[in-house]
């Protein structure tokens with residue numbers, strides 16, 4: 174066994190620093206030969222450089238390479254070594270860069286998979302998994318980071334992880350994430366970052382929401398997150414009509430209706446030409462046509478936001494194909510961010526369907542649920558303001574701590590209803606679709622769909638008032654035979670969220686187009702009353718008869734008086 178063989182045996186699994194132990198290598202005849210093949214040279218070079226990432230085999234192979242027959246001078250060998258080193262260094266840098274990029278991408282993919290983040294669009298920015306990382310990467314104001322911490326947000330939610338970096342990069346986005354998953358902060362934080370400080374330029378960001386209550390809630394969240402930053406936000410209430418207010422604020426939160434009214438005044442009461450960010454919350458709702466939607470109003474607002482550099486962001490818990498198509502056509506290099514499956518309910522909600530037979534069965538069922546004990550606050554959804562009033566009268570008569578909110582009330586009444594429910598003064602709030610979207614009442618434990626929702630989308634939003642921000646919640650949906658044709662779509666939402674549903678509901682035939690269209694209209698239902706519909710009809714008939722009779726006797730009396738006068 175010669176010196177080389179001995180070296181080979183002992184050197185298995187070790188790395189040899191040729192530079193440091195050059196004289197030893199020389200003695201053992203281990204220095205590389207100039208005539209070795211290209212690949213062999215590369216291996217030798219990598220070993221010589223004591224590269225950490227090299228495999229043991231390669232190290233083992235190195236002496237073979239050096240086992241040349243040619244004799245060299247020490248200087249010549251050194252030159253070769255240096256040349257090899259330079260070449261190898263480049264390759265190594267390239268290789269390590271590649272493997273670093275690959276590792277980084279794997280990490281990013283892992284973060285996205287773990288948080289069920291799906292991105293569509295060119296070059297999605299890297300997700301940021303902590304608020305500190307946002308500060309480090311984008312220079313988010315430390316005061317905002319402080320505010321986030323004092324509110325109690327310890328880490329970003331999945332939509333915040335991906336949508337905040339996107340908006341920080343000034344990307345136009347379409348974002349869909351489940352109810353209660355923190356979409357509001359996802360768009361407010363980047364806006365605050367871009368606007369930086371108060372400027373007397375007029376509104377630089379506009380946020381639209383379908384209801385005044387939601388607009389006010391977003392405004393309040395903005396105040397909380399931007400405290401001490403100096404930015405000024407304004408929420409348009411009915412009384413705001415003064416143009417001079419404009420320069421005082423940086424951010425405007427409004428409903429489309431109110432804004433369009435102000436834009437259409439002559440001269441317009443508001444100027445939106447400075448708007449840099451336009452955020453549409455509940456975008457699928459605002460894109461709806463007709464009486465319940467805001468599509469026309471939205472078009473007018475777009476026209477008014479006529480700055481060249483306006484960026485748009487759409488957020489909602491539910492997805493509509495029309496919105497996606499519009500965004501693809503009209504937004505610049507749009508990035509679509511979806512969390513989880515599209516149009517799915519939050520998985521922290523325990524969902525239940527309850528067959529109640531008839532309309533009167535609903536009243537019995539709701540009384541029964543409450544009598545068995547519920548943990549307030551509780552929200553009860555009905556399909557119309559008339560029914561909200563009717564149910565309210567029934568439950569208040571039972572002595573329950575209940576209130577009602579609907580669009581026929583004054584703004585003050587509505588504000589009080591929300592305030593009392595938020596503060597815990599009211600335990601049960603009866604509401605219409607008005608409260609269905611976006612409202613964030615902390616800790617709603619139970620949502621009762623007294624009237625069956627007329628779409629899966631409406632269902633997802635209604636039940637999404639509970640189980641927010643990772644909390645658990647419960648939703649009970651009453652149904653009668655007349656609701657059976659819409660059962661299938663709700664049952665599917667439930668199954669997708671992991672809730673048990675009887676098979677027959679899933680096997681039901683999909684209603685045809687005509688029925689689906691009809692389903693969009695509010696179905697006619699019997700009055701909500703302890704007195705049966707039969708008795709109500711009988712009572713109404715009797716009332717009619719009495720009033721007719723009264724009319725007759727009044728006529729007779731008049732004639733009698735006339736006769737007496739003459």
Ligand SMILES: Nc1ncnc2c1ncn2[C@@H]1O[C@H](COP(=O)(O)OP(=O)(O)OP(=O)(O)O)[C@@H](O)[C@H]1O
Pocket residue numbers: 325326327328329330333350351352353354355356357358489490610611612613615637641642
């Ligand atoms: N990072 C966070 N950590 C903890 N809680 C958060 C975080 N971000 C937001 N929240 C809280 O989560 C709740 C829901 O947030 P938000 O109202 O923005 O939900 P949303 O996704 O807009 O829901 P919806 O679709 O119903 O409008 C709020 O109470 C909010 O304060």
